[in-house]
Amino acid sequence: MLGRRWGTAFAAFGILAVLFTTAEPGAATVRSIDPPNGQFTIDVHSVHGNGCPPGTAKVVRAGDRTAFTVTYSNYTAQNGGGIAISQRRAACTIAVDVGVPHGFTFGITRTTFRGFADLAEGATGRLDTQYWFVGMDVTGKIRRDFTGELQDNWQATDEVPLPEVMWMPCRPGGVPLNIESSLTVNAGRINPGTTSLMTMDATDSEVTTIYNIAWREC
Template sequence: MVCRRWGRVAFAALGVLGVVLATVQPGAAAVRSDDPPPGQFTMEVKRVHGSGCPPGTTTVVGTEDKTAFSLTYSNYTAQSGGGIATSQRRQQCVVTVGVGVPHGYTFGVTRTTFRGYADLAEGATGRLDTQYWFVGLPLTGLIRRELSGEYRDNWQATDDVPLPEVQWMPCRRGMVPLNIETSLAVDAGRMNPDTTSLMTMDATDSEVTTIYNIAWREC
């Protein structure tokens, strides 16, 4: 399997985050983005698996205007150093979301924004890996971002997908599963191995941790 790496990504200390649908200029390909359709847009967590998302700690919510949905984790932390067990250095989660859309329409993700908090000693590193895919379709490209210590602040990683490269949900009746896979990893490094460093998937200033902006089109 070959995964592309997306560019145009910001990974920085968090300022103010707005749920804004990315503005995409039409290209040469015959691909368009329609207005959100009338009817119900439903999302429901069907299954969670992994050390980063124990049962009952993950929720998904779609916005009323059908331009985005958020996935929130409440117990997702990787940590290393200071005698922390090796098993805590990398935490991973796969969430399967059941998606229901108005008949005759499909959607795809155009922007992802991941948020959290990190407390990394000098010499330590934290890493985010993530990808998503509709069941039955290929995986999207792997997104990997790193933070280097000394760092103690909220963090944010944003990835934009050009409209011609958007993976669209298959057009069929009923709910279509969407898999979202993430992992956090922390390496304490050699400079301060006795100091605990950590990276979480929940920011200190908001309950929302990941936002997926979406585009619509008719089937």
């Protein structure tokens, strides 16, 4: 009897082992591929916000199809010294129409934001960003805080592990991508009369933000 019980137990264990062995690769099948051949287009559908007045934001895809960039030329938040309340926060929302080769989709794996900060002692600045495909949950939420005294270029980079990447839904014609960002400056109490500012355009480069992407088949 004991031998039969052990035999049954080992048999059950063997079945479970097979199941787990079979299921494990399936649970981690998220793999990226080389950028596919075919047409990959990114066109700005709409832009609005005081951080990106008409004609000041540009979206360009990389030639190797591994990234696209957004460049701003008039994205500034400032506070202190009698600055109007409306200028203390700058924001921008860009809706992008994306066209991808048939049978493929992409997701954002890394984001890099760059700019310049001139914050007086006690002043603070904050970067908030997020992006999402229309009809899906907001993802790519990033927040970075900066504290004065600071007068230098700044950079904020966020990595997304491949299993956590939000992939564009596989639908004919693709799905629009929304990109939202904001800069907020607080003058603080130490030097409230001194103007502090943050920009989303670095002084040493024309490229402001970079979105690195990965590809996979639908």
